[in-house]
Amino acid sequence: MRKFDDIPFIVYHDYNKDKIFELKNNHPILLDSNFFENWYSHYKNLRQNFFFIENEVILFRGYYDLIYSTFPVQQTDATTLSGAFVFGGLRSKTSQNQTHKFHKIPIFEDQIIKKKCSKIYYYLSKHLHPQTLYLSIKNEIHKHLSENPTPEDISNRLKISQRKIKSEILNHTNLTFSNFVSKLKIEYACHQLQYTDKSLQDISNSIGFMNTSSFVRFFKRKTSQTPLAYRNHNQK
Numbered sequence: 119m120r121k122f123d124d125i126p127f128i129v130y131h132d133y134n135k136d137k138i139f140e141l142k143n144n145h146p147i148l149l150d151s152n153f154f155e156n157w158y159s160h161y162k163n164l165r166q167n168f169f170f171i172e173n174e175v176i177l178f179r180g181y182y183d184l185i186y187s188t189f190p191v192q193q194t195d196a197t198t199l200s201g202a203f204v205f206g207g208l209r210s211k212t213s214q215n216q217t218h219k220f221h222k223i224p225i226f227e228d229q230i231i232k233k234k235c236s237k238i239y240y241y242l243s244k245h246l247h248p249q250t251l252y253l254s255i256k257n258e259i260h261k262h263l264s265e266n267p268t269p270e271d272i273s274n275r276l277k278i279s280q281r282k283i284k285s286e287i288l289n290h291t292n293l294t295f296s297n298f299v300s301k302l303k304i305e306y307a308c309h310q311l312q313y314t315d316k317s318l319q320d321i322s323n324s325i326g327f328m329n330t331s332s333f334v335r336f337f338k339r340k341t342s343q344t345p346l347a348y349r350n351h352n353q354k
Contacts, residue, residue: 125238127186127207131161133200145207161186161204176254177206177235185210185228187235189242190253205238206231251278252286260302266326269295304340307333311349318345 122128128142138158160181180186186206208231209224226234258275259267269280276283287298303325310321322333337345 122238124234125205125207128203128205128238131202131204133202176239177232179210183210184208185231185235187239189239190257203242206235208234251282252290255283255286256302259299260306263299263303263306263325264323267299300336300340304337307337307345308341308348308352311345312352321345 122142125142126145130139130141131137132139138161176188178186178188184206185208186204189203189205191201191203208226210228210231211225212228254276255272258272262271262275265271269283272283273280284295287293287295291298291301293301306325307321310316310324318330318333322330325333327333327336334344337343337348341348343351
């Protein structure tokens with residue numbers, strides 16, 4: 119496991135339990151007793167701000183302006199994410215002044231940090247599952263359903279080409295980008311109708327429809343029944 123030696127910090131975030139499991143923590147900043155309360159709270163607020171480096175490796179600047187990377191892990195049904203490994207805790211030369219007093223933390227060039235994170239990322243990718251990029255694309259689309267995301271939107275957020283995004287979706291689902299977005303909208307709407315008491319207006323807004331009537335027409339076209347009929351037959 120020498121490849122992990124120069125990564126000071128590795129945790130696993132279980133999405134189902136919404137808990138962090140600390141796998142390795144040799145970090146002088148993150149060893150204090152308030153680690154779980156402080157860092158985890160901060161990390162949860164940052165999870166919407168991932169950015170990609172070199173297509174697949176996900177890096178983000180987090181607690182104390184240190185650099186972390188995240189790796190999504192899918193459930194066995196290959197349809198949803200069960201959690202994510204978060205690793206890094208590396209100090210960049212572009213970090214802000216708030217970390218200057220932590221002199222024990224080595225300072226690395228951004229390219230070196232990228233290589234370190236890439237090393238563990240590709241190890242996890244090889245041993246866990248081959249669908250990381252596709253799942254990341256799916257996750258990003260899902261987060262922005264209310265905005266009716268386009269290939270250009272996702273490309274700008276993930277820093278990968280529109281062609282690569284469309285190719286990943288087609289290879290894994292045999293769907294075009296627009297049909298894939300529609301599929302995610304229907305899946306989300308069905309889940310909300312089945313497991314929540316949210317109004318049709320709230321659900322339609324959350325997946326990018328300007329009004330309820332447009333949502334009802336869309337839902338009926340895709341499922342052959344109205345949202346209320348679906349709810350009456352399936353609500354838990």
